[in-house]
Amino acid sequence: MISLHSHIDDIAAADWDALAGTQPFIRHAYLAALENTGAVGKHSGWTPCHIAIRDADQQLTGAMPLYRKTHSYGEYVFDWAWADAYQRHGLDYYPKLISAIPFTPVTGPRLLAKTDATRKHLLAAAVAIAQESGDSSFHLLFPQEAELSIAQSARLLARHDVQFHWLRGDWRDYADFSDALTRDKRKKLRQERRKVSDAGVNIIRKRGSGISEADWVFFYRCYSNTYLEHRSTPYLSLAFFLQIASAMPQSCLLVLAYQDGQPIAAALNIIGPDRLYGRYWGAAWGPAGYVANLHFELCFYQGIEFALEEGLDAFEGGAQGAHKLARGFVPVATQSAHWLAHPGFSDAIDQHLNREREAVASWQSELEQHKPFKSS
Missing domain, CATH: 3.40.630.30 (Gcn5-related N-acetyltransferase (GNAT))
Incomplete structure (x- = not known):
């Protein structure tokens, strides 16, 4: 059974954390702090609508942090140009749905489940909710590699970027x-x-x-x-x-x-x-x-x-910042996945992302040539 929750506290912390794992940002306590102190929720442009999947015994088997957005602030995967293109064509880009950790450009779990079958179910549910609610799009931000593969198998559009991490x-x-x-x-x-x-x-x-x-x-x-x-x-x-x-x-x-x-x-x-x-x-x-x-x-x-x-093993210094390269950090790929309801815009953005991925890969390859370490 699938249910939507406007407050993370509607889902038991122990149940959520059992699926979420140990990364701090996806933990129930962190997401609850965002809601309880007004960083997300009323008047913030981030409306929580978290997905929960329960089995016949009412045990939580899947969950997803999900927000309906009326702007693109605090995401660090920049789609302002997409919103502008929609507006110029007389279309509404907002509201949109995103699965992300608000204000946190950190790769981590988004499809919280023990099996790939449930992860696929969560992803399909998010897209269906966007369709039924008339949202322009659904965006999976900073997912793990395996989650991106599931999203691509479901025909979501992949987007790549680069961050700078210190790796032990x-x-x-x-x-x-x-x-x-x-x-x-x-x-x-x-x-x-x-x-x-x-x-x-x-x-x-x-x-x-x-x-x-x-x-x-x-x-x-x-x-x-x-x-x-x-x-x-x-x-x-x-x-x-x-x-x-x-x-x-x-x-x-x-x-x-x-x-x-x-x-x-x-x-x-x-x-x-x-x-x-x-x-x-x-x-x-x-x-x-x-x-x-x-x-x-x-x-x-x-x-x-x-x-x-x-x-x-690693120290992530946050989004962007090529100046970190000279200070012991190295380029690391990040990713996101996107579903857009409008067929024409989906096709156009798909073509744009194909070119963008090539450019990002080329940039990352160039950065690799300038790592700050001695040749081994």
Whole structure:
């Protein structure tokens, strides 16, 4: 039996998590925090309509995070041009359906089930809901490779992009990692870190219950400043961060920078079972003003050090940013899948995506030639 749920709390957390696995963002607690603090839901343009499949005994056998959208903000798979084309032809692109983690460009499970048959059922249900509701389209964002294959088998259109991740090599510690870089890259990293140290900045990492409410309040000030500097509004509230701090403290790593004993910047990372995810950063500069390269220190180098110390396999530094390549990150493919109700637009976008995939593959191949490591 298929049912739709306007609140994640309508589905038991233990049942959802049993299907979702261990990645933090797909866990019930994370999605509930988004809903309970108003990041998604009423007036946000993200209306939850999560899918649940239950068997004859009412046991949850499949689930999908699903949202009806009235805009394309916070997705990181950019379809503004598609929306504009619809508008120019007198058609409505919104509302649309998406399966994604709001504001989170991280690959992970979307079709939550134990079998491929149920995953296919979930995907078919999402498309059917879009058709029956008159939505323009359905979008599966940042799915795992196997889920993309299921989507392509169902004739959804595949889209590719590139992110930059740090991937663990045969290194014992940060010094080993640094030594593996080419001479010019190693010199650049050392110079950047030295400038931060020479500015009298002290870095402290805090984890879980070691992060105080005052730390979260300061982090939120920094996070908000980042949006204000770009004349934008933060997606998330302080209440959201306090809720995940309470519900999933073991997943939170806060990196704080101090100067003259006062905090001046912060970066939040989320810890998964085998990788670290860089999420948000910001600064509230002290009397000495801007500190060059502090962003790189907090958002990149501290994360790499932590991943090495904890034996993690990877550190995802967020969406976009080819500048990460020079700092130990490498290009990694990401994907999405798309169904569009309008046959003409579906055909046109299919042709566009064919060309785009070729361009992305060519770009990734070129980036591979500029990895920052010595030749083996």
